[in-house]
Structure formats: structure tokens, C-alpha cells
Amino acid sequence: MYAMALSARGAPLALQQRPDPTPGPGEVRVKVSACGVCRTDLHVVDGELPGICYPIIPGHEVVGRIDAVGAGVKDLSLGMRVGVPWLGHTCGECFYCRAGKENLCDRPEFTGYTRDGGFASHLVADAGYCFPLGAHGEDTAIAPLLCAGLIGWRSLVMAGDAKTLGIYGFGAAGHIVAQVARTQGRTVYAFTRRGDEDAQRFALSLGADWAGASTDKPPAELDAAIIYAPVGALVPLALRSVRKGGRVVCAGIHMSDIPAFPYDILWGERQIVSVANLTRRDGIDFLAAAAKADIQTAVTVFPLAEANQALARLRDGKLVGAAVLRP
Ligand SMILES: [Zn+2]
Ligand SMILES: [Zn+2]
Numbered sequence: 095m096y097a098m099a100l101s102a103r104g105a106p107l108a109l110q111q112r113p114d115p116t117p118g119p120g121e122v123r124v125k126v127s128a129c130g131v132c133r134t135d136l137h138v139v140d141g142e143l144p145g146i147c148y149p150i151i152p153g154h155e156v157v158g159r160i161d162a163v164g165a166g167v168k169d170l171s172l173g174m175r176v177g178v179p180w181l182g183h184t185c186g187e188c189f190y191c192r193a194g195k196e197n198l199c200d201r202p203e204f205t206g207y208t209r210d211g212g213f214a215s216h217l218v219a220d221a222g223y224c225f226p227l228g229a230h231g232e233d234t235a236i237a238p239l240l241c242a243g244l245i246g247w248r249s250l251v252m253a254g255d256a257k258t259l260g261i262y263g264f265g266a267a268g269h270i271v272a273q274v275a276r277t278q279g280r281t282v283y284a285f286t287r288r289g290d291e292d293a294q295r296f297a298l299s300l301g302a303d304w305a306g307a308s309t310d311k312p313p314a315e316l317d318a319a320i321i322y323a324p325v326g327a328l329v330p331l332a333l334r335s336v337r338k339g340g341r342v343v344c345a346g347i348h349m350s351d352i353p354a355f356p357y358d359i360l361w362g363e364r365q366i367v368s369v370a371n372l373t374r375r376d377g378i379d380f381l382a383a384a385a386k387a388d389i390q391t392a393v394t395v396f397p398l399a400e401a402n403q404a405l406a407r408l409r410d411g412k413l414v415g416a417a418v419l420r421p
Contacts, residue, residue: 096421097151097214098401103141106402107152107213115210115218117164122221124178129212130155130237130393131404131417132266133324134180137348138207139405146207153419154180154205155240156212156219157233167221175233176224177240177381181372182209183220197248197371204371213401215421225377230385238391238416239384242266247380249320249345249369250274256318256341260285262308262332263323264297265408266416267345270389271320276301277387283312285328287411296392296414311335320345329366330355338362345369393418 095114098107117123135152137143156178160170170176183203184191190198205211205219227236246267253259259275261268262285272282284297285308294305304313308328312335319332320343329352332342339362347370360366392415396404404417 095214095216097210098398099149099151100139101149103146104139107139107405109399110149115216117162117218119165120167120221121164121218122160122167122170122176122224123162123216123218124156124158124176124224125161125216126156126158126212126214126421128157128233128237129153129419130240130242130266131401131408131419132241133408134241134347135206136405136409142348143207150207151210151214151217152206153212153214154178154207155237155242156205156217157227157237157240158212161216164221170221170224170226175227175229177227177236178205178212178217178219178224179240179244179372179377180204180206181374182223195373197373202371213398213419223374225381227381234393234395234418234420235391237418238266238270238393239381239389242416243270243384243389244372244376244380245345245369246271246322247274247383248372248376249343252343252367252369253318253320253341256316257281258314258317259283260312260316260319260332260335262319262321262328264293264305265322265413267322269296269300269392269415272297272300272302273389274383274387283316285310290411292414316340318343322346324349326350326352330359333359333364333366336364338364341365341367343367343369391416395420
């Protein structure tokens with residue numbers, strides 16, 4: 095197998111050849127056909143998440159086909175197309191797992207962070223955490239659904255029955271969630287970097303009712319706001335645009351510090367919540383909803399060897415939609 099691996103904090107990813115991995119009991123080996131690039135991959139490369147063991151292969155929006163099956167695997171078989179998401183394994187025993195909140199597991203494993211991910215020709219995954227994908231849709235178009243879509247979905251559920259929804263940061267997750275929210279009959283206001291007219295046009299083309307800069311006041315009060323950009327300063331901005339009783343959902347795994355703000359803008363039973371990881375239920379629910387809503391993803395495909403260029407484009411905010419690597 096070969097992979098674009100990270101050998102040290104902040105280092106560029108480097109092409110490595112390795113012996114083909116063998117799936118253990120309960121695991122499958124997946125021949126990767128597409129892997130999306132997520133902002134969390136940038137946080138991994140930059141060493142912004144704790145406890146990374148090097149070398150590690152990033153990538154957790156994996157689409158591929160099973161080409162080896164370990165002992166005891168029942169529901170998956172050779173040749174089946176599957177998606178491998180961020181949540182790679184949970185303990186099944188801790189307080190959170192027993193409470194049906196496996197996204198908060200105390201001893202989780204994460205694809206492309208604590209176990210090798212999909213910036214590779216092959217990866218080994220826990221069979222219990224792979225999603226069968228069926229035949230509909232192209233591999234590269236589906237890849238961004240595996241994290242941007244899934245975390246986007248969880249954050250949309252967290253936004254409750256908000257009729258008027260603000261989306262801060264209109265990238266991979268935002269462009270998927272806007273489409274789902276529109277099919278649910280919600281009004282969508284898209285907030286982008288100031289002057290990013292490409293992103294604003296893109297948002298309007300996907301059915302957003304309004305697009306503007308994150309510092310702009312939306313045309314109406316928001317019932318809820320979801321923040322996808324890793325920028326803490328957006329939290330008070332969103333709070334100021336959310337109605338009494340409204341909710342600001344922070345959907346990123348890492349965010350710059352939230353600046354101090356007057357209590358006044360939180361007052362009125364406004365809430366700030368974060369979204370962490372995903373459950374397998376989220377995956378099943380979201381993939382069914384995405385197929386029904388016929389979600390269209392905008393992707394820019396890079397060869398796997400150009401993973402560093404794809405990460406740089408994401409870092410610079412120069413992507414419309416999502417980047418996807420193809421081995
Ligand atoms: Zn992700
Ligand atoms: Zn657990």
C-alpha cells in the first residue's frame with residue numbers, strides 16, 4: 095500500500111510505501127477510491143489536537159471497496175462499497191457508550207487521527223463503524239458526506255426546529271447542510287468571509303435565501319446559527335443575530351478563543367452549544383436523508399500525491415465546496 099503520511103507536527107505529508115495491512119478480527123480492509131479533505135485534517139497536520147502518535151495517515155471521509163475481511167465480520171463482504179467516517183471505534187462500556195452517546199466515548203478511536211486514515215491506497219477499519227453505501231452516486235461526490243455532511247447533519251439536528259437558520263462558514267459542511275435545510279423548508283442565511291463573493295454566489299446558487307459577510311446583520315433574526323469556521327470571534331457575532339431563546343451551535347473540533355462579550359447578548363435564554371463527533375445512528379439517518387434529498391456536492395479532485403496542495407487550498411479558503419483526494 096502507499097499513503098501520504100504525517101511524520102511530525104507541521105511537516106508536509108510525504109508519500110510512503112508500506113506492506114499491505116491485514117485486517118484483524120472484526121475488521122475489514124478497504125481499497126480507497128476517494129477520500130475527502132476536512133478542516134480537521136488541517137488541525138491534525140498542525141498538531142492542534144492532543145495525543146497524536148506519529149507517523150499517522152490522515153483522512154476520515156473515505157469511500158472504497160472492501161478487499162479483505164477479518165475473522166468474525168458478518169454484515170460486510172468482499173467488493174462492497176463502504177464509507178469510513180471519523181468515528182473509528184468506541185469502547186461500548188463507558189458511561190457515554192452505555193447512555194447511547196457514543197460520540198462522547200471516553201476511549202474512542204478516530205480515523206485519520208488515532209488510527210490510520212484514508213489518504214492512502216488502503217486502510218483497515220473496524221467493520222462496525224463502516225457504512226454500506228449502495229450503488230447510487232460517484233465515489234468522489236459521496237466522500238464529503240462522510241464528515242462534512244455527517245457533522246453538518248448532527249449540527250443541524252442540534253439547531254432544533256429553527257425555521258430561520260444562519261450558517262457561518264460556507265465550505266464543505268455549509269454547502270451540504272444548506273441543501274438539507276432547504277429541503278426541510280428552512281430559510282437559510284449564509285455568512286462568509288468579508289468580500290468573498292465567490293462563496294456568496296455559491297451559497298445563493300444552492301438555495302440560500304441571503305448571503306453576506308459574517309459581520310453583516312441578516313435580514314431577519316435567526317432562530318439558530320451554526321458555526322463551521324474555526325473562528326471564535328464568530329460566536330459573539332452569531333449571538334447578536336440570534337433571537338431570544340435561540341441557539342448558536344459550534345460545529346468544529348477546534349476553534350480559536352472566543353473573545354469576551356457582554357452578558358447582555360447571551361441573556362434572553364440564548365444558548366451556545368458544541369457538537370462533538372458523530373454516532374453511527376447519525377450516519378444511517380444522514381445518508382438516508384442525503385439520498386432522498388439528492389444532495390449535490392461541489393468537489394475539486396486532487397491526485398493523492400497532491401494532498402499537501404489540497405490542504406493548502408483549504409487553509410487559504412480558496413476552495414468552493416470540498417477537496418477530494420483520489421489514490
Ligand atoms: Zn472531518
Ligand atoms: Zn465508550
